[in-house]
Amino acid sequence: MFRTGSVGRFLFLCGLVTINLWSLASVYGISRQSVPADTIAIFKEELSDTMSTLEYHDEFLSFYEKNNYQTVLLNRFLRNGQLAYLLSDLESVADHGLDPEIFRASEFRLIMEEINREKWFRDIETYRKKVKLELLTAYAVLKYSTIMEFGLVEPQSVDSNYFSTTVTADSTFVTRVLERREVKNYLDSIQPRDRVYKAFQFALKSDELAPGKTLEETKSVLSVNMERLRWKNRQTEPKYVMVNLANFSLDVIDQEESVLNMKVCVGESGRWASPQLNSKIYSVQVNPVWNIPVSIAKSETVRNAKRDRYYLANNNIAVYKDGKRIGNPSAIDWTINNAEDYVFKQMPGELNALGKIKFLFNNDCGVYLHDTPLKSAFKKKNRAISHGCIRLEKPMELALFLFGEGAKYEQIKKAMLNGYPQAKYIGLPQSVPITLTYFTAFTDDKGDVVYCDDIYGLDEVLSARLIAGR
Incomplete structure (x- = not known):
């Protein structure tokens, strides 16, 4: 992004001074009215690279655009050990039958430790790490919240016979999570208590x-x-x-x-x-009355009727065609007639499959x-x-x-x-x-x-x- 040359080096150093002052202000909670254009460009670049393959991409874009591409969550969570508390929860998700790497926990720890060793944000790469930690924090908090409150896997992807109404995370939920002002009490509040x-x-x-x-x-x-x-x-x-x-x-x-x-x-x-x-x-x-489904009529009812011409009568099964009941179903030759052309009903009684x-x-x-x-x-x-x-x-x-x-x-x-x-x-x-x-x-x-x-x-x-x- 920055090239050699006296003018370029001068502008680069001026930019770093701005970055360092802003970064320190962010860490210690000092408010700022505007964000340098160069840092916005870096933030956008990291946002695109880090989040493009992850869920909530659109929600994150909207959130950070609204917040002028600042490290919002780090400004809230770096103090009072809240970021460390988040990491501790991520690394303990085996207690929930989950893998910490779902939340990119090892990468989260590595970058957090690197940034903790940096007392001054001396270069652009260190600032990039800070942005990456911001995005990993946002991802981890939202992913963890979603799983604890709604689960990780969509039930329909596991069972095609799943039709239960199931509530999932929506944009309102995403916004509410990202607006949290602290971590510890929030994470404690969403632990399953069943x-x-x-x-x-x-x-x-x-x-x-x-x-x-x-x-x-x-x-x-x-x-x-x-x-x-x-x-x-x-x-x-x-x-x-x-x-x-x-x-x-x-x-x-x-x-x-x-x-x-x-x-x-x-x-x-x-x-x-x-x-x-x-x-x-x-x-x-x-x-x-048991209205015998066509699938069962084809695979079982008619098959049994072929073997025993009195099967239908003996099992109290009435046969209809074109809306009219057939008086003597034992006379039907099922070797030349199709089950799809008939309706089968097992009438009430001791033999009825539905009791x-x-x-x-x-x-x-x-x-x-x-x-x-x-x-x-x-x-x-x-x-x-x-x-x-x-x-x-x-x-x-x-x-x-x-x-x-x-x-x-x-x-x-x-x-x-x-x-x-x-x-x-x-x-x-x-x-x-x-x-x-x-x-x-x-x-x-x-x-x-x-x-x-x-x-x-x-x-x-x-x-x-x-x-x-x-």
């Missing part, structure tokens, strides 16, 4: 082993489940229904305590995997909770056996929680005992939140960490993204 999260941290530090896993594998499981806890997708109402797909379990939560627990069956791994989502249960259907009751909540995946006539399935260890919907071990206990004692609950019981079952919808007095989620580590009633299998293989995907830092 008791399950704390239990995971304790397990991580104590080097405990999950059953059948190595220490490295155990730490990986804890790390990915801590990340899931950081995602802002959890129910905020005091009462809700939670299905942990990985553990084949349903809990009714009231004031953060489980008041009802039962086994469930969930979707098979692969095309039938159950989704992760948030919704609200608004109604039940007693003696439900005697199903619980409805809005979602785009067409899934719901339901009873099942196959009670033996709940004795299996691996209960990933459905086509995506959730089969319930204790449907009537869930109905009692949702409706409470009273006329509607009695109506449900009476309808289910009817010898001539007919489908009937009964709306809830008030909708109840439900979340279908996925945790391969959680805590029991004593607060101890419990582990389960990664039935959909999502832990490995999430672990790789945590290691990559995105």
Whole structure:
């Protein structure tokens, strides 16, 4: 930037005097009305080089343009050891199952130590280091804040079946973080305080082993489940229904305590995997009709009908074409007819795959909770056996929680005992939140960490993204 020659050297020295005076003023909090043009050019250059490959590039450009390209955060944080406190937190993120290099911690420490050794900003390269430390500070504070409050990885990048509403950082959040006047109290305030999260941290530090896993594998499981806890997708109402797909379990939560627990069956791994989502249960259907999806009709219903011409009638499955019910479905030759041309409905009764009751909540995946006539399935260890919907071990206990004692609950019981079952919808007095989620580590009633299998293989995907830092 500066070339040889007497005039050039003179201008260079004059510029350094300006830089040194400004730098010292910045360190000791002395305000200044204007910034030398040369330092602005250096700042812009470093901003472009340092931030071009990192998140928040546009937000940083806006922030520093507004602040006339000054080392704003260093002016705030160099005093009172606040920058050292930030570095300490960055280097301790293994307690959160994270790698310090996500925040460029080693580079941060190196430059900070170099600048601390410089009592005077003697040359342009030292000033560049100061600007770089400013930008690394801004990046680290914002990255750390974002991860602690929202998580590091986007859930949809891990699971294509993820549909839960999840809050993420926006421009308002970025601005609020960069406007912080101090570090220590702020960093302390954003530490996750969830008791399950704390239990995971304790397990991580104590080097405990999950059953059948190595220490490295155990730490990986804890790390990915801590990340899931950081995602802002959890129910905020005091009462809700939670299905942990990985553990084949349903809990009714009231004031953060489980008041009802039962086994469930969930979707098979692969095309039938159950989704992760948030919704609200608004109604039940007693003696439900099962509208068999085309995919299941093609892969199972018609295949069985080919083997046994009476399969449809014996399983109470009605067949429709062009909106009209076919009187004798056993006469259909499925070797020349396509399943796509027909609609299949399993009518209410003892054989219905949905049992005697199903619980409805809005979602785009067409899934719901339901009873099942196959009670033996709940004795299996691996209960990933459905086509995506959730089969319930204790449907009537869930109905009692949702409706409470009273006329509607009695109506449900009476309808289910009817010898001539007919489908009937009964709306809830008030909708109840439900979340279908996925945790391969959680805590029991004593607060101890419990582990389960990664039935959909999502832990490995999430672990790789945590290691990559995105």
